[in-house]
Amino acid sequence: MTEQTNHTQIRIKGHLSSRTARAFTGFQVQLLPEGDTLLSGPVEDAAALYGLIFRLRDLGLELVSLQQHAGTDPPPQPGEPA
């Protein structure tokens, strides 16, 4: 369970419009060439993470993958999610 702020990367199917991306304030939005969207940003704790997942659910978004790295900084390479 996440106890501290973690840098989180969420990969979502399809490119998000800037309107929908506004639902994820504080996140960097990256449209990947393969056709997915990568949201990256700090997630404070487990409760915040679940809040985020429920927001994805309510907007009908399809979650492809989710990764967390300790610390608030993004990993050097956004890279491919596992």
Added chain:
Amino acid sequence: MMLPILQTKFYAPPPPAGSLARPQLWARLEEGRQAGRRLALISAPAGYGKTTLVTGWLANSAAAHAWLSLDRDDNDPARFFTYLVHALRRIDPGLAEDLPAVLNLPQPPPLESLLVTLINAAAGWQQPTCLVLDDYHLIESPAVHALVQFLLERVPPTLQLVILTRQDPPLPLARLRARRQLTELRARDLRFNLEEAGRLLHEMMGLDLPPAAVQSLTDRTEGWCAGLQLAGISLQSSENPAAFIENFSGTHRFVIDYLLEEVLAGLDAPLRDFLTRTAVLDRFCAELCAEVFPEGSLPAAETLTRLEQANLFVIPLDEERRWYRYHHLLADLLRSGTDEETRRGVQQQASGWYERSGDLEAAARCALAARDSDHAARLLRQVVPAAARSGQYRSALGWLDALPQPVLLSAPDLAAYRAWFLVFTGRMEEARAWFELLQNVLPPDTPPRIQGMLLGLQAWTRMALGGPLESEPLRRSLEMVGEDDSELRPLFLLAYGQAVLPAGKTAEAEDCFRQSYRLAEAGQAPLHALAARNNLAFLLNTSGRLDEAVAVCEDSLRCYSGKDGQPSPVGSLACIPLGCFLLVRGEWDAAEQRLKQGITAARQLGLYEIFAHPAENARVVLAAERGDLPGALAMLENLARHAEKSGLGAVKAAVQAAEMELRLRAGDLEPAAQWAARAFPGPLPPVTLFNHSLLTLARLRLYQNRDSEALDLFTSLEAAAQRTGWLTDRLAARLGQAAALHKLGRAPEALQALREAVVLAAPQGYRQPFRSAGPLIAALLPRAREAAPEFVDSLTGAPPASPRPAAPSAHPALVEPLGERELEILALAAAGLSNQQIAVRLYITLGTVKWHLNNIYGKLGVKSRTQAAALARELTLID
């Protein structure tokens, strides 16, 4: 005021015009229902057409249905339950009529037990019925999940639960699947196949597309209903469908995002603006739309109709087409594109509109959403008392906790209600901390009612945390709470009466109970009234006014009866004291019947823990009186478990004392001795109050032949009972004295005490105290016959006296005559009692019995008790 029930939550939205019939899926649902599966689960992401599918199925099903659209506030179990009942009342209008009375209680009952009432009612329905819970993913409260699971485990074959959700609920789905009790439709089932997509686009939306176009739309949307519909809407107004489809297929854009942009782009600016602003609201009607969209040139009513006709995701919430909401998915997408300031502005306007139209609860919610704390607090001051009366403590607590603490503290009434909700949802430690905080911050000009409420609640909290119920704070709180405050006063009067009663202030307590029930009746709080009436009845019985006590109960049964003349469940609670009093009078069959009736009512109302204990205790005594000792002990064991669970200290102590009484009667001294050593270690403090544990201890001493100790204890108890003047206590103590005196050889004093008890008890027929006083009293009782012959005969069951033959001790046939004690023992042995039983009956040790028996055998010249009995009968030494 009670919180209004939102009727829109029970309305199954009609399948929108242009929605597709899905007969294969309907058939799967209908077959599952007919096969008696308990649950139909439709679990798929937003926009998969779950609601439309189910409303379409139900419109074509042989089953009736009750619909409930859930929202986040239904995480309050009381609110969820209330709406559940109201939904089911569409099927069975008379369902759970007593519900408001129960939810109005300070301590809400366990809802599971109330559910049983619903389940039993549903089992009797003629027509099969589906109970639909839409948007179940909004439920996250474990308490509500537990209720649904409880329901699911017990649904009768006539009722099927239908759950629509975006995520699998935490119910035992695997088990249901394995037992074939589940019909399940998931995203893969709900996706439109090519044929369905074609029918939707061509037949329902009036498009004319080549097969390849349908194929590519289906591929691109993956059969997602919302996607296909949005695509269809765009295509309806598109000049170049082929180009649209090509662009759509060629982009990586998120399906709904892309299509929504397309649809919005196809609308004129005012309509787009209208959608964006109104989408902030959970539900809306034309007037409310006009409020939040005033500058627009669009007439709201027409715009709504237009949106519905264009199938732009507005969903009607009632038959009259007054209230609407947007499709949740679209509303969420539209909202995410709206900035915070706009959203708050819209909520603020909506709050004002709701307030003017009288829906204060909705106004308060909108004000909270707008973070307009001062306005919200002002509204909550009116809404929160109503929520308290409706039993929706958790919702109300949620609203109060959404306020910033400084705002809450500057409104003492809201702060006090927060304490109320904490206390009556059992969060005692938090309540204590809250009281401490309030003490230092409440302004001196806090209204007396609020100060009184806090004082009373604090006294209650201290008791719940293990302290005594203190009368002084309750008295002061009563001074501060208004004379006609039918909400607080009945509760505090009842508590105050209970608090002063142990000190013997009978008249004052009686007055409190009477005032409490009258005020509660005036304020239409029947349960509070019944609680006060029952307390009054018990008090009357204790103080020697058994006839009046019975009359109070009979009056309750008359006053609280339904249309059929039968007492309502609330009224039937009066059977609990009534059954106890019938037992006191010795009317066992009638007592048994009333006790059962009372316990059933308490269970039905979910109030077993609060109300049923005296009745259960009386049933134990009754079973023991009828000779079913193992049954009585088993019942006690059950009660002890309940007391342990409910954590009620007083009940626990009473159950233990009752068990020891039974053990003593069975001659099982050891457990009682151990209990006494635990309960009363060291020397006894002086007795100031009559106490049942002490009474049991005194009786134990008598059985242990520690007669002087017993006498001292009974005498102290008698003095304590004199101070309160309570007859039942006086009888118990006086009879104990009589037994102890007799054993100590002070026969005349013993007889005097016994006569006194008979004189006190006879006029109103207090019989049970004599039975509970033990076998010695039963044996001595005939000697006090002349004090009240009929009464004594009714206890001894003696036929109008034919005096026993004179003491046969001088029987000539015996060389050495039998002594009085020996004759007594011989008679008991001949009657089939074991040595142990004889020892108990005569308050002597087992060794003494054996010693006497040996002497008897010697004198009679026999070798066994059978021979002894036979010879003794022959010689008419015994009857």
